[in-house]
Amino acid sequence: MGVEVAVQGLTKSFNGQPVWSDISLTLPAGEISVLLGPSGTGKSVFLKTLVGLLRPDRGSIVIEGLDLPRLSERALYEVRKLFGVLFQDGALFGSMTIYDNVAFPLREHTRKTEAEIRAVVTEKLDMVGLVGAERKLPGEISGGMRKRAGLARALVLDPRIVLFDEPDSGLDPVRTAYLNQLIIDLNQRTEATFLIVTHDINTARTVPDNIGLIYHGHLAMFGPREMLLSSTEPVVRQFLNAQRIGPIGMAEEKDAEELAAEAQAGVELPPLPPIPPQLPPSDGRPRRAERPPGQWCREHGVTPPPGSFTGAEWSGQRDHQAGPVGTGGGPR
Amino acid sequence: MSAPVTAVRRSGEFFAFCLDALRGLGRRPVQVREFVQQAWFISSVSILPAALVSIPFGAVIALQLGSLVRQLGAQSFTGAASVLAVVREAGPIVTALIIAGAGGSAICADLGSRKIREELDAMQVLGIDPIQRLVVPRVLASMLVAVLLNGLVSVVGVSGGYAFNVVMQGGTPGAYLASFQALGQLPDLLVGEVKALLFGAAAALVASYKGMTAKGGPKGVGDAVNQSVVITFMLLFALNFLVTAVYFQVVPQKGS
Numbered sequence: 245m246g247v248e249v250a251v252q253g254l255t256k257s258f259n260g261q262p263v264w265s266d267i268s269l270t271l272p273a274g275e276i277s278v279l280l281g282p283s284g285t286g287k288s289v290f291l292k293t294l295v296g297l298l299r300p301d302r303g304s305i306v307i308e309g310l311d312l313p314r315l316s317e318r319a320l321y322e323v324r325k326l327f328g329v330l331f332q333d334g335a336l337f338g339s340m341t342i343y344d345n346v347a348f349p350l351r352e353h354t355r356k357t358e359a360e361i362r363a364v365v366t367e368k369l370d371m372v373g374l375v376g377a378e379r380k381l382p383g384e385i386s387g388g389m390r391k392r393a394g395l396a397r398a399l400v401l402d403p404r405i406v407l408f409d410e411p412d413s414g415l416d417p418v419r420t421a422y423l424n425q426l427i428i429d430l431n432q433r434t435e436a437t438f439l440i441v442t443h444d445i446n447t448a449r450t451v452p453d454n455i456g457l458i459y460h461g462h463l464a465m466f467g468p469r470e471m472l473l474s475s476t477e478p479v480v481r482q483f484l485n486a487q488r489i490g491p492i493g494m495a496e497e498k499d500a501e502e503l504a505a506e507a508q509a510g511v512e513l514p515p516l517p518p519i520p521p522q523l524p525p526s527d528g529r530p531r532r533a534e535r536p537p538g539q540w541c542r543e544h545g546v547t548p549p550p551g552s553f554t555g556a557e558w559s560g561q562r563d564h565q566a567g568p569v570g571t572g573g574g575p576r
Numbered sequence: 577m578s579a580p581v582t583a584v585r586r587s588g589e590f591f592a593f594c595l596d597a598l599r600g601l602g603r604r605p606v607q608v609r610e611f612v613q614q615a616w617f618i619s620s621v622s623i624l625p626a627a628l629v630s631i632p633f634g635a636v637i638a639l640q641l642g643s644l645v646r647q648l649g650a651q652s653f654t655g656a657a658s659v660l661a662v663v664r665e666a667g668p669i670v671t672a673l674i675i676a677g678a679g680g681s682a683i684c685a686d687l688g689s690r691k692i693r694e695e696l697d698a699m700q701v702l703g704i705d706p707i708q709r710l711v712v713p714r715v716l717a718s719m720l721v722a723v724l725l726n727g728l729v730s731v732v733g734v735s736g737g738y739a740f741n742v743v744m745q746g747g748t749p750g751a752y753l754a755s756f757q758a759l760g761q762l763p764d765l766l767v768g769e770v771k772a773l774l775f776g777a778a779a780a781l782v783a784s785y786k787g788m789t790a791k792g793g794p795k796g797v798g799d800a801v802n803q804s805v806v807i808t809f810m811l812l813f814a815l816n817f818l819v820t821a822v823y824f825q826v827v828p829q830k831g832s
């Protein structure tokens with residue numbers, strides 16, 4: 245079962261330079277949440293703060309009644325056993341083979357025999373499509389493969405909270421689709437709490453139960469997927485629809501002049517695209533955290549953009565299982 | 577932040593780091609494999625340079641002392657003087673330089689690149705303390721190798737000095753050995769080994785600390801290695817002075 249993560253008033257700065265301040269959000273137990281934000285807004289820093297690798301200046305992170313920033317190092321090591329983390333670059337141990345990397349947590353923390361370890365490691369490697377690459381060193385495989393190996397290692401101890409730092413960057417579109425399906429299926433099976441940092445708009449729109457957006461040092465919005473996808477808040481709307489028109493510029497923020505000029509020119513905001521249906525688990529049975537499409541909109545009296553939840557916009561994304569490339573079709 | 581404040585803070589952090597390492601020493605499970613690997617690695621990079629440095633070092637000491645002692649008219653003590661100089665001072669110093677230069681720089685580069693590749697973060701997230709898992713075995717390995725290396729350097733240095741004195745300066749083997757008997761004692765050897773032990777620990781601690789706090793990409797690792805070698809050298813010479821001063825206060829010297 246998943247664990248709830250309650251973040252309250254979190255603030256972090258480096259050498260007096262604030263990265264973000266006053267972030268409050270709750271990752272609901274067992275649900276998938278996505279965290280978005282322009283490059284350099286501190287998403288990776290946020291993940292590292294959640295696992296206690298960085299200490300926040302202020303604020304609390306409560307997990308199972310424990311406030312992480314106030315724990316001693318020893319106690320932190322205990323709490324961290326709840327977590328599985330996929331780092332942005334995989335963070336594999338460079339001196340160990342892929343197999344040993346994935347086996348490492350089992351060898352350190354369990355009393356399993358080598359045969360039992362082999363079974364678990366092979367299962368996880370098969371899941372991420374890396375069977376056949378066991379004997380390679382991290383330096384000898386591609387970035388996307390390193391990432392998948394990092395994922396296998398993060399999942400090997402059956403964590404109850406899984407943090408993914410850009411699982412899909414550096415992956416090809418087919419593998420990204422498989423990875424998204426894998427995330428959904430994993431969530432269905434383990435019911436762990438997931439937090440995914442991503443830049444992939446398709447992932448953000450179709451995978452999560454909740455979406456959050458960090459912008460300009462603050463949490464612009466955090467809530468159910470339908471709430472953000474139907475939001476007309478300028479920043480949220482611009483980011484979730486990958487548009488140039490809006491408050492976000494190339495260098496973080498457009499200045500007032502530019503915005504005024506944009507308003508003067510009378511640039512029409514394009515209409516909100518329809519909300520796509522959420523990616524279903526591959527066996528067809530619902531996830532525990534899943535909510536019926538359109539429920540949030542109905543409950544809050546929001547009319548979703550026309551064409552929502554019909555899947556019209558995303559039809560090409562859903563029948564990929566018929567394709568010839570399996571996740572297991574890696575470097576065999 | 578002003579420079580002195582930063583310096584004081586760094587020293588404080590380093591001290592805290594050393595305490596953490598000390599605490600990690602008592603924690604299970606003991607990392608035997610890592611220790612053996614590291615001991616093997618450090619000795620493989622340091623034995624040859626140590627032997628090669630200690631021969632000329634022993635010879636230079638013999639040469640210097642040989643002429644000095646002759647000027648003073650105390651030829652019969654050449655042996656004692658050069659053996660004591662090698663065993664008490666030169667041996668540990670050569671060991672320290674080699675351990676810091678060859679072993680320490682390798683440790684720092686290794687931990688530094690693990691740091692910037694986020695391997696250390698990943699390890700912490702997997703619930704493993706890098707200090708206990710990586711630093712403690714390195715410090716222990718470095719101490720062990722330093723002690724062994726000091727033995728090697730002393731033997732090679734003394735033989736070098738002996739050969740030089742007897743063969744080239746026309747000293748007699750009997751006088752060389754007898755004078756050593758007259759002035760040398762067991763604590764001389766022990767203090768050399770104690771020094772080597774301390775130097776080994778200090779070199780590995782500084783290298784590990786610098787490596788684990790490296791930041792700013794590959795260039796940061798290079799800077800960290802550079803600083804760690806310089807800092808270790810300064811620290812070792814200061815330590816050497818302290819130990820020597822204490823030694824002469826505590827251990828009564830023969831013939832004085």
Ligand SMILES: Nc1ncnc2c1ncn2[C@@H]1O[C@H](COP(=O)(O)OP(=O)(O)OP(=O)(O)O)[C@@H](O)[C@H]1O
Nearest residue numbers: 258263281282283284285286287288289290332791
């Ligand atoms: N250890 C650190 N010391 C000082 N500054 C840091 C440190 N780590 C991150 N920063 C700074 O914090 C800011 C946020 O970095 P972070 O890596 O979290 O961005 P991000 O949102 O993950 O970006 P991206 O999407 O490109 O991965 C950056 O400006 C970075 O320079």
Ligand SMILES: [Mg+2]
Nearest residue numbers: 287288332409
């Ligand atoms: Mg990042």
